[in-house]
Amino acid sequence: MVGMNGGGGLGMGLAMGAHPLLLSSSSQLGIGTARATLAATRPFLGSMTRNALAGGLALTGHRGFVSLPDGAHDVGKLVSSATEKIGLGDNQFAAGGFQLALIGGILAGIRVLGSHAIEYLKKQIVVTAEFDSRDESYSWILNWLSDHPYSKKATQFSVSTTIARGAQKINGEGGDGAVAATYFLPAPVALVLPTRERVRPSGSTVATSGAAVENITISTLGRSRKLIQSLILEAQLKFIERDKSRTVIFQADQYGAWRRTKSRPKRPLDTIVMDPKLKNYIVEDAKEFFASESWYSERGLPFRRGLLLYGSPGTGKTSFIHALAGELGLNIYVVNLSSKNLTDDTLSELVSDTPSRCLLLIEDVDAAFVQRESKDAATGITFSGLLNSVDGVSAQEGRMLCMTTNHLERLDEALIRPGRVDVRARFGKATQSQAEELFIKFYPHRPPAASDHSTMTSTEASHLTSDSSNPDVKLPADTFAESSNSTATLSAEQTEMLATRFAKEIPDQTFSIAQLQGFLMGYKKAPELAVKHVKEFVEKAGSSDVNGTTKIGYEEYEKVDEE
Numbered sequence: 001m002v003g004m005n006g007g008g009g010l011g012m013g014l015a016m017g018a019h020p021l022l023l024s025s026s027s028q029l030g031i032g033t034a035r036a037t038l039a040a041t042r043p044f045l046g047s048m049t050r051n052a053l054a055g056g057l058a059l060t061g062h063r064g065f066v067s068l069p070d071g072a073h074d075v076g077k078l079v080s081s082a083t084e085k086i087g088l089g090d091n092q093f094a095a096g097g098f099q100l101a102l103i104g105g106i107l108a109g110i111r112v113l114g115s116h117a118i119e120y121l122k123k124q125i126v127v128t129a130e131f132d133s134r135d136e137s138y139s140w141i142l143n144w145l146s147d148h149p150y151s152k153k154a155t156q157f158s159v160s161t162t163i164a165r166g167a168q169k170i171n172g173e174g175g176d177g178a179v180a181a182t183y184f185l186p187a188p189v190a191l192v193l194p195t196r197e198r199v200r201p202s203g204s205t206v207a208t209s210g211a212a213v214e215n216i217t218i219s220t221l222g223r224s225r226k227l228i229q230s231l232i233l234e235a236q237l238k239f240i241e242r243d244k245s246r247t248v249i250f251q252a253d254q255y256g257a258w259r260r261t262k263s264r265p266k267r268p269l270d271t272i273v274m275d276p277k278l279k280n281y282i283v284e285d286a287k288e289f290f291a292s293e294s295w296y297s298e299r300g301l302p303f304r305r306g307l308l309l310y311g312s313p314g315t316g317k318t319s320f321i322h323a324l325a326g327e328l329g330l331n332i333y334v335v336n337l338s339s340k341n342l343t344d345d346t347l348s349e350l351v352s353d354t355p356s357r358c359l360l361l362i363e364d365v366d367a368a369f370v371q372r373e374s375k376d377a378a379t380g381i382t383f384s385g386l387l388n389s390v391d392g393v394s395a396q397e398g399r400m401l402c403m404t405t406n407h408l409e410r411l412d413e414a415l416i417r418p419g420r421v422d423v424r425a426r427f428g429k430a431t432q433s434q435a436e437e438l439f440i441k442f443y444p445h446r447p448p449a450a451s452d453h454s455t456m457t458s459t460e461a462s463h464l465t466s467d468s469s470n471p472d473v474k475l476p477a478d479t480f481a482e483s484s485n486s487t488a489t490l491s492a493e494q495t496e497m498l499a500t501r502f503a504k505e506i507p508d509q510t511f512s513i514a515q516l517q518g519f520l521m522g523y524k525k526a527p528e529l530a531v532k533h534v535k536e537f538v539e540k541a542g543s544s545d546v547n548g549t550t551k552i553g554y555e556e557y558e559k560v561d562e563e
């Protein structure tokens with residue numbers, strides 16, 4: 001390789017001999033001798049060529065220019081006779097320039113031919129596969145490389161916060177944490193000749209392109225593709241195996257292609273607080289849909305289903321779709337209609353590029369359009385473009401379109417007509433029983449035991465909550481045992497009692513689950529304090545103090561935590 005590069009440098013230098021700049025420079029360096037020689041006698045043109053050649057070499061920084069290879073003499077003779085033939089022999093300057101150009105051309109030709117020959121040879125003896133970071137196969141290979149034994153010995157790493165899988169995790173995965181996940185990715189060493197390269201897509205600049213693109217190239221010696229094929233298959237299977245317990249989320253990138261953005265552990269359906277009948281209906285409907293492809297094809301119906309979830313912010317629409325995807329074992333493809341990069345064509349391509357079994361999610365579908373009018377002139381998509389993508393001929397069979405909106409009334413009827421939307425579900429604010437359910441799910445508790453002596457009596461519990469507005473209320477001593485995590489000491493019965501008291505204070509269908517959850521977050525380890533302060537929270541609702549995240553009685557909480 002080094003040799004090839006060295007040769008390349010020499011060829012370049014000589015090819016540049018045809019360049020006027022090099023010609024004039026050459027004059028300074030060695031052409032004086034050449035001119036004298038030329039003036040004396042033409043048969044010495046060869047030596048002029050040699051001098052010019054030496055000048056060119058000197059300019060390229062080549063140290064060995066004084067000892068030219070023998071072949072150069074032959075080239076010189078060839079060039080001299082060519083100069084004679086085209087009648088430039090009388091004009092020294094023209095002849096000199098022509099000679100330099102010719103030599104440069106010949107040697108550049110040799111160099112190009114040489115690199116072609118090497119490329120050809122490489123193709124004969126090396127099989128190469130290239131993986132682009134814009135494609136999912138890149139993640140398979142990265143994952144495979146990072147798991148491979150050689151990577152454990154790797155001494156070079158790159159650190160990434162954008163690759164959600166396929167690397168040794170050092171800090172929480174997939175956008176759930178406050179700090180971006182960070183991974184050690186082994187830099188490839190010679191195994192089957194993998195190389196990794198960071199490139200910027202052609203035509204883009206630092207200012208215009210976002211992230212640079214990376215390539216991994218894997219080469220194996222020999223002519224058989226089998227090794228690389230089995231490696232790719234192994235990498236893919238390994239990756240799929242890892243994904244089984246996770247929901248992968250894809251988003252359109254700036255080039256209009258799907259890009260895996262994160263993967264999350266599957267969200268269990270029972271973490272979603274909602275009307276159980278509605279939950280069950282949607283889940284069963286989706287399961288039935290995915291199991292009835294032949295039913296659709298027998299009737300000539302497009303094998304697609306549309307689901308529209310509408311309701312106030314923070315009522316669980318998006319969370320439910322994530323849980324549904326987990327339940328069905330599908331990945332989610334998210335389209336952001338407000339994206340400036342999205343045009344009718346890219347949307348149509350994206351929709352047709354989704355896999356045959358997936359959830360296609362368009363969030364806040366009202367955000368881009370009010371009725372048929374585009375909200376923002378800069379949005380590249382039209383209403384008819386959206387409709388065409390949703391149900392055009394290119395729309396992928398076997399996918400479920402899920403749309404969410406906070407404003408059903410703003411949607412054009414055409415978008416939500418049967419055929420495009422088959423199931424509409426309203427997500428309302430929390431009922432009292434949902435507030436109670438949320439409380440129980442929020443605080444972990446011991447499973448009920450036959451003889452539980454440490455349980456709080458119902459009198460204690462009612463004393464606590466009936467006096468919840470009283471700051472001097474005495475909390476039962478055993479509720480806050482030695483552990484700083486007081487919830488660990490609560491039995492199921494205690495938690496249920498507290499939950500009932502909590503829910504009693506929550507007015508029906510006034511707060512979203514997100515708001516209530518935000519309030520409880522202020523008392524992560526102290527359910528009793530949550531109950532104590534819930535009345536205050538409700539009274540202050542609507543004021544800027546209560547946005548669902550304010551910690552009321554923070555100092556008190558800290559005190560409890562220290563005990």
Ligand SMILES: Nc1ncnc2c1ncn2[C@@H]1O[C@H](COP(=O)(O)OP(=O)(O)OP(=O)(O)O)[C@@H](O)[C@H]1O
Nearest residue numbers: 271272273274312313314315316317318319513514
């Ligand atoms: N019904 C629910 N069950 C469980 N958690 C919920 C529920 N509703 C909201 N949450 C919690 O509140 C947060 C926001 O919920 P989510 O994004 O699903 O609401 P949304 O209805 O999609 O809101 P938006 O309309 O603003 O997008 C999440 O952390 C979620 O866990």
